[in-house]
Amino acid sequence: MADRPRFGPAGTPLVFKKLKSPIEDMPRFLHDEGLDAFEYQATRWGPKPQMKKENAEKLRVNAKTHDVWLTVHGSYFINFCGVEETIEKSKNRLIACVTAADWMGAHTVVFHPGFYGKKSPKKALDICIEAMKAVVERIKALGIMGVKLGPETMGKLSQFGNLDEILTLCDEVDLTEPTIDWAHIHARERSKLKTTDDFRKVLDEIEKRLGTDTMRKLHCHYTPVEFTEKGEKRHHTMDEVGYGPDFKCLASLIAELGLRPVVISESPILDVDSQKMRDIVLEELQKVS
Numbered sequence: 001m002a003d004r005p006r007f008g009p010a011g012t013p014l015v016f017k018k019l020k021s022p023i024e025d026m027p028r029f030l031h032d033e034g035l036d037a038f039e040y041q042a043t044r045w046g047p048k049p050q051m052k053k054e055n056a057e058k059l060r061v062n063a064k065t066h067d068v069w070l071t072v073h074g075s076y077f078i079n080f081c082g083v084e085e086t087i088e089k090s091k092n093r094l095i096a097c098v099t100a101a102d103w104m105g106a107h108t109v110v111f112h113p114g115f116y117g118k119k120s121p122k123k124a125l126d127i128c129i130e131a132m133k134a135v136v137e138r139i140k141a142l143g144i145m146g147v148k149l150g151p152e153t154m155g156k157l158s159q160f161g162n163l164d165e166i167l168t169l170c171d172e173v174d175l176t177e178p179t180i181d182w183a184h185i186h187a188r189e190r191s192k193l194k195t196t197d198d199f200r201k202v203l204d205e206i207e208k209r210l211g212t213d214t215m216r217k218l219h220c221h222y223t224p225v226e227f228t229e230k231g232e233k234r235h236h237t238m239d240e241v242g243y244g245p246d247f248k249c250l251a252s253l254i255a256e257l258g259l260r261p262v263v264i265s266e267s268p269i270l271d272v273d274s275q276k277m278r279d280i281v282l283e284e285l286q287k288v289s
């Protein structure tokens, strides 16, 4: 469990890109920015890890030295609700991400479970559970102990993964914990999160279904989001007016309930908005101390 609320970017910040440094230098860079989490993006990966084991291990050492909590965002090319061939390929892609996550000492592999296609939500859920159970068996057979699967709440209505579905997956499948993407929940249910109590209801539901421990140590994604009737459309920065959900609502609950989430910024200005989120939570923590 994260020892405190932690903050960091989903992938490489712009300034880091300009430095042209190897990925292993990321933990020191983030530490210098006052951040303490990083979600490595394996979003374009196929059936094999597209990173050298040696580099992943350097990242692990540096993350430990600079106190950065690592996670991996798994391949976008996963669909556990598709046809059998797609599901088999998806399993291999997720296993590749889990293998590299193990090398780098990452705690969770976040992933998008799939698309309903022509399937009913119930059928999609059933085959997704079955596929994830098979992946977990393989993870265990590989002797990987420290990496969890983190199915994410999804922002488009065509995507499998409303809050209820994600919580059901986590309840049914071993070695799984939810990734709560607040922007996606907000966009999917078109402006669901307007007040602190709207956030509180989501936390209550998670606690009821998966227990207090899981609710207190959530892996989260956050960005202000624009949406249409189909759900998520575009991410925005914290400074752009008019896009929810309001991070202050979540921050006030983190302080009030003493939560220890890992909050990954998916804003267009990744690390800059991570720092903003951190500062808002610190402010809220001061109010309750």
Ligand SMILES: [Zn+2]
Pocket: 073, 110, 111, 112, 152
């Ligand atoms: Zn995602």
